[in-house]
Amino acid sequence: MKRGAETNETMAFKFHYLAYIIDELIKFKQRQSNAKKEKADDKKVDVIELFIRNLLKPGKDGYLEYMDAFIKESIREFPYRESTLFRQMVTSLTGKDPPSALSIINAAINGQKGFIDNVSVCSTCGEEKPAKKCSKCKAVQYCDRNCQRLHWHWHKKACQRLSQGVEPTEVACKPDAADISADIQNLLVN
Incomplete structure (x- = not known):
């Protein structure tokens, strides 16, 4: 510096x-x-x-x-x-x-x-494009076994819900493209 x-x-x-x-x-x-x-x-x-x-x-x-x-x-x-x-x-x-x-x-x-919200990341370290997924729920991704082991303490609480197809609140709160375009159309009309 x-x-x-x-x-x-x-x-x-x-x-x-x-x-x-x-x-x-x-x-x-x-x-x-x-x-x-x-x-x-x-x-x-x-x-x-x-x-x-x-x-x-x-x-x-x-x-x-x-x-x-x-x-x-x-x-x-x-x-x-x-x-x-x-x-x-x-x-x-x-x-x-x-x-x-x-x-x-x-x-x-x-x-x-910008505009890279859908890139998959490791749930522990945040590394992009992780190689592995949780074997039970297949919804959470990890770089390697070590990242999965470190995150398991917290993931095990949500893993059962995810494996049954219930989405976590973070994912449920994200608007999809149809919602966004409908909101834009409403703004343009009004």
Whole structure:
């Protein structure tokens, strides 16, 4: 960021975000080891898996509150506040009815991708075009077995409904093309 005209804000933010994740993992590991000492528990715990489970754990309304707060805090701690990328992310987060912090950081890192709402993504990591599906419901997709294993804790609650053909509320809330064109026709007539 200090190279003058050759600065790469996106790369600087990527490195900041990765460093923030690693720093948070170190803090998480220290908290776990302190809790382990208090309990005198010798059980082996994978700190990274616990951290990922905390990130992916939905709140009461299905919203990923911990992940959203984590991402917002990482944006807040970005040291180059004069950068255009930082200003755009903050403006998006503080606007009226802001999108999720995950979508903002995804757009910042990967760039804007317009009109790609129907691209399948991994339910755990968000990677596009995953190779595997849940063997029971066939509705949820994953990159690999590890992503499926990490997401199973939350997916198992909805898997039975999905396998019976009941759509989740997220999918049911999405309007289809016919609804949108009918709304546009009503606007044009009125």
